Amino acid sequence: KGKDSLKQVQAIRIKQTVPEGALITDEMVESIEVNPALIPAEAISDLAQVTNRYSKVPIFAGDYLxxxxxxxxxxxxxxxxxxxxKGLKVVSITLPSLAAGVSGQLKPGDIVTIMASEKQALVDQTQTLNPKEQNQATSNSAETNLGSSTTKAQVFLELQYIEVCSLTASDGREAHVSKTLTDDEKNQLPVTISLFVTETQAIRLADLEQxxxxxxxxxxxxxxxxxxxxxxxxxxxAEED
Structure with a gap:
């Protein structure tokens, strides 16, 4: 029994299942003593080598790190x-024109505000972007008569600040717009944009898309x-310099 106790080593074990990309915190892990024959040879023994790092793959409860x-x-x-x-979803929406997508100048990671013109009046949820624009509220809700319907441009509270995931051209490839092109190159204009959103934002965008x-x-x-x-x-x- 005494010999067995001498063989025990420290190992860091995760207490809960985490997805790929999760930040590992102290609360998620525990340090235990275990027979080295029962753990991987490369198992980490120091908590400092684990916390505030990210999971590269899904890790299941009870796994040794x-x-x-x-x-x-x-x-x-x-x-x-x-x-x-991070509990987010990815939703793609159609860009009705080049101008609607900031003339192809957006990049993944950019923060954008989403506005919409609808042919059906919604509950007024417009909000100006900052206090200095309080007197410009009418620009966030400009009405134009179109036959028997009314189009109302709005900035929705939940869609004020959204992160861009990617932009896609009509052929499914990544969109690319450059002011300087070689003879063999051509611009790939974006026709859809994918966004990182919460469930509430996803529902609102799906509604606006339709x-x-x-x-x-x-x-x-x-x-x-x-x-x-x-x-x-x-x-x-994480990709920023």
Whole structure:
């Protein structure tokens, strides 16, 4: 029995199942003594090597943590998986025109505001973007008579600040717009845009996609985006310099 106790080593074990891209915190793990024959040779024994790192793959409750299951940055991970770990969904919407998508100048990770013109009046949920625009509220809700219906441009509270996932051209490839092209290149104009959203935002966007015309406005890019969306809610921020 004494010999067996000498063989015990420390190992870090996860207490709950986590998806790919999850931030590992102290509450998720435990340090236990275990026979080395029962754990992987590369099992981590120091809590400091585990906490505040990200899961590179799904890790199941009771698994011992190893270096190949963890990463220091999210850049190597699939953005879709990172979104899932943050409780977000990915929704694609149609861009009715080049102008509606900021003339092809948007990039993944950008923060945008989504506006919509609808042919059916909705409950007024417009909101100006900042206090200085309080006197410009009419620009957020401009009405134009179209026959027997009324089109109303709105900025919805839940769609004020949304992170861009990707932009796709008509052939399904990644959209690309450049001011300087070689003879062999051509612009791939975006026709759809995919966004990281909550369930509430996804429902609103699906409704607007069917009932109205969507228009995007650029808000921020890179580190400036933190002013509008906390880093812990963003997906693409790990790719910033």
């Amino acid at each position: 190893t270096s190949d299951k963890l990463t220091d940055e999210l850049t190597a991970l699939d953005p879709m998986a990172v979104a899932t770990s 009932r109205g015309e969507i228009h995007l406005s650029f808000v921020a890019r890179g580190k400036d985006a933190t002013q509008f969306m906390p880093d812990n809610l963003r997906v693409m921020n």
